[in-house]
Amino acid sequence: MREVTMEGQTTHIMTDYVLKVLRLDTCADLIVGDEMIRGISGGEKKRLTTGEMLVGPARALFMDEISNGLDSSTSFQIIKYIRQIAHIMDGTIVISLLQPSPETFELFDDVMLLSEGQIVYHGPRDNILEFFGTMGFKCPERKGIPDFLQEVTSRKDQRQYWCKGNQPYCYVSVPQFVQFFKSYSIGTQLSDELKTPYDKSTIHPAALAMEKYGISSWELFKICISREWLLMKRNSFLYIFKTTQITLMSLIGISVFWRGRMRHDTIADGGKFFGALFYSLSNVMFNGVAELAMTVLRLPLFYKQRDSLFFPPWTFGLSYCILKLPLSLMESGIWVILTYYTIGFAPPASRFFGQLLALFVIHQVALSMFRLIAVVGRTLVLANNLGISALLLTFVLGGFIVSKEEIHPWWLWGYWASPMQYGQTAIAINEFLDPRWNTPNNDPAIDASTIGKAILKSRGIFMNGYWYWISIGVLIGMSLLFNACFILAITYLESTANFRTATITWQAENDNLQSEAEALVADSDVVSNANVIENTPTNRNIRGMVLPFQNLSLAFNHVNYYVDMPTEVDNQVTSGNRLQLLCDVSGAIKPGVMTALVGVSGAGKTTLLDVLSGRKTTGYLEGSINISGYPKNQETFARISGYCEQNDIHSPHVTVYESLTYSAWLRLGPEIDRETRKMFVEEIMELVELKFLRDALVGTPGQDGLSTEQRKRLTIAVELVANPSIIFMDEPTSGLDARAAAIVMRTVRNTVNTGRTVVCTITNQALIF
Structure with missing residues (x-):
């Protein structure tokens, strides 16, 4: 990884500084890896993508959801560094974030709030609450401003923020917000600034980059x-x-x-x-x-670097x-x-x-x-x-x-x-x-x-x-x-990923209509289920299910996990030839309790989850793992457990109901008759709130079919129809905004309420605590 960011040099102060800020210095000499090669963690890969742009000379940065899969502390550190670039080096930076913490939100100077493809507000961060307050909406004291901004334009969530008690509430649509902003003081000031011609004489000629690439073509070659x-x-x-x-x-x-x-x-x-x-x-x-395969697998990275002007394509x-x-x-x-x-x-x-x-x-x-x-x-x-x-x-x-x-x-x-x-x-x-x-x-x-x-x-x-x-x-x-x-x-030639842009807008409209329909029909359930999330384990009601299952606990004692290190980095990272990823970990997980594995990116959350579920097939494992007091046998443990991966992998050409039916028919025992299986599938669809999407095609991510949040719920449902006693979930809210993450976590809570043992890795802890 160091060779990629440093362009073959052995040392560079800018690269070392970025590695330190992004907390990548501990894995600077590890290979990145992919689906087949063990490498750095998902959060570290996300930070590497950000660092790849920060080490360059670019002063106009456009960053899309760079905090996905990162803990709030790391996200805060990265945004703070990017803010310094904007202030000290006079850079222009636009960042879109999902689930930003209040501390991270406070680092921004301006906020551009979009809804339904229209700009609702664009101006100083300090004035955004004043703008909505003028329209009659107030952010509660214990509510995060980013969550408030996302929900205040939603038909489903807007009512709770109405603060003009002497006037009856009436839904304010997005076009109404847009029109009010244009007449608002900040909106008129922005319009006047845009109408003023740009004065080139105020900028030094050297400020404009005249070269397409940072160094000569021969050096790039x-x-x-x-x-x-x-x-x-x-x-x-x-x-x-x-x-x-x-x-x-x-x-x-x-x-x-x-x-x-x-x-x-x-x-x-x-x-x-x-x-x-x-x-x-x-x-x-x-x-x-x-x-053929070797070249095709290289193309996604090449297109990204080519479009970012890393090098001429001929080199x-x-x-x-x-x-x-x-x-x-x-x-x-x-x-x-x-x-x-x-x-x-x-x-x-x-x-x-x-x-x-x-x-x-x-x-x-x-x-x-x-x-x-x-x-x-x-x-x-x-x-x-x-x-x-x-x-x-x-x-x-x-x-x-x-x-x-x-x-x-x-x-x-x-x-x-x-x-x-x-x-x-x-x-x-x-x-x-x-x-x-x-x-x-x-x-x-x-x-x-x-x-x-x-x-x-x-x-x-x-x-x-x-x-x-x-x-x-x-x-x-x-x-x-x-x-x-x-x-x-x-x-x-352009990347095939660029061909999807024509369908995204149409799909987004369908998703919005579908989400509104769900919200209107299930509004009463939302309120009751939202209250359940805050209840203590002793006050919850355990739901009955069509198929019985056995409540099982999971205990692990003095678990250590090691992996072999490549020869070239043995002496740089470890004193021996093994790297210890889990150090004397012990704990217990009870049925009917939702347990969160939290920690900074790279702390070992997914590693521990994979070790407990038995998905680690390489490396060296020490310690004991017991299921309700008995040593875990992986051959039989797979029959009573389910694992929801962070990447939602589904067949795009089948419906939601067909996906669940196929999984149930393959994984349920032969003693369960056909009608019982159908009833169980229907019950699981109701549990994860997929009834309204029963006949919807799963589709391809980013192109058509289900939204990201709906695919997350389908992933959970595919595992639940196997009737497991223990469920492992790796980052179920990764890549979701606050509202979509709340829907997924409501589904997880419904699963816990059935009495199952649920273990989740969570990066943004605000959704649970």
Whole structure:
């Protein structure tokens, strides 16, 4: 991570300062990681995204929900530092936040309040309560101002803030707020400022950045080369696996085409050698298919950095292509070294290096072709379909499956455009024009003087030696063309994520209408359930359920958890070769009690949750975990527990009811009849308040279907239909505003009221305490 933020330098005061402010100094030498590689925590990744922008020279920063998944202390520290940038360096900063604490809110100078796509207020933070007070709405003393601002424009929550007791309450719509603000003193002042022309003479010419990038293109290119080399070393397993694969395939080829059975006396013998050459060519072409997934997975980060002007696209594209050259040469060399003489190809060294050159060039063509297809497709599904289709066309029209003479005239253009044809021509000419194939041809059906030329002619391949170099030249040209198109594609094509903006507005309108309908119908339940949240455990009523379950407690004693450390950071982070993530942790969780795991980002909340639930399959665990006094057995524990992940993963093409029914049918025992299962699913839908969304499609996040808060409730419901006794929830309110988080927490409280044991990791503790 340090190499990424510091651009390869060993030390930099600005980077070290940002790492310290963002509390990333403790994990500065750890890899970031992803879904498959253990790395830093989710909150630390969020802070890393912020730090990636703060270390740069930008003075206009637009930050979207940078506090998601962070504790209030860390959020306060980050916003405080950003405020210093705005004041000291005269920066322009706009930040959107979900669930900001009152202390964090106090750090802002101006507030822009939006509702239904319209600006309700835009002005000094100190005057915003005065503005709403003028309209008859007052923030209660113990109410956070951010929560008040969000709810005061809502039809459902607005009434409780009405303070003009001598006048009857009447709902104030968003357009009415907007019109009043335009006539308000701050609104008129803002309008006057916008009407005043900008005076350029008051600003020094040096204040305007004239360069698109911070440093020269050559320096950026060298940095990209260094970064690509670093990533290749960190991802060395993939390249070792590819090398092992090509080695195994070469050994299989050796066993099939062993030189003891490979003669060179007749045209039929030449057919075996031709098959061995085609096998070599096919493996080299197929070896390039991995470039599809490797490139597609790199695109999201590339698009973010390209659009933020980190570097010109050509520096990334060129460095990406150049560093694949030595790997391509190594893989081609391994294949030729292992197969050439063991199969029994032409013995002269010139022929050996001729085949090596041909396979190396065709491998480069395969890599560049699949690289281009990946950028054009931009998604794994589309790129794989396009890539496999292109590969099949290349094989069919390559001249081996169907010779040139047998291809229909309207497909000859495909024959001349197929890189397979030129690769096959090069390696076939290199082999069959060797002197050992100069035996006179006795087949009158083929007009050729030697067996070698007869074999070439029977396959529709040119018999002149210069066609070897023509084929090599064409393949090099194809590789350069594909690489040039690859660089152009990453320069001008947009990310597929940008295509969703057209549907977000329409979906947002549907969500608003749906939310209002829910609010109007369930208003009475909201009040009663909201009061339940504040009740003590002894005063709660335990709800009955259609399916019985056993109340179970969870106890853990002296739990320690360790993970192995990479060799290069052993001496920097730990004194040994293990890093301890949980240190002598003990505790107990009772049924019917909602237990919150709280702490700063990176404190180990999710780690403890994963250890207790048995989701940690690596590392070293010490201590004891008991379920109602009995040692936990993971094989049976999975039947009585549920785990709600922070990332809501659902099938987008089914409805809410279908999602729950599918989960219930898979996870409930066979002794439960069909009607009981249906009744239980209906009961769970009522419990998590999804009745109104019964027939709604789940959809794709950010594109269509359910909102984030509704997807959270569906995640909880999918686990509840398994009728577990213990529920683990990882950040159930992450990414939600205060109102949506309250709805989710009401669902969690309803779950606790059934008598289940519930454990949550919570970043914003204000929702519970």
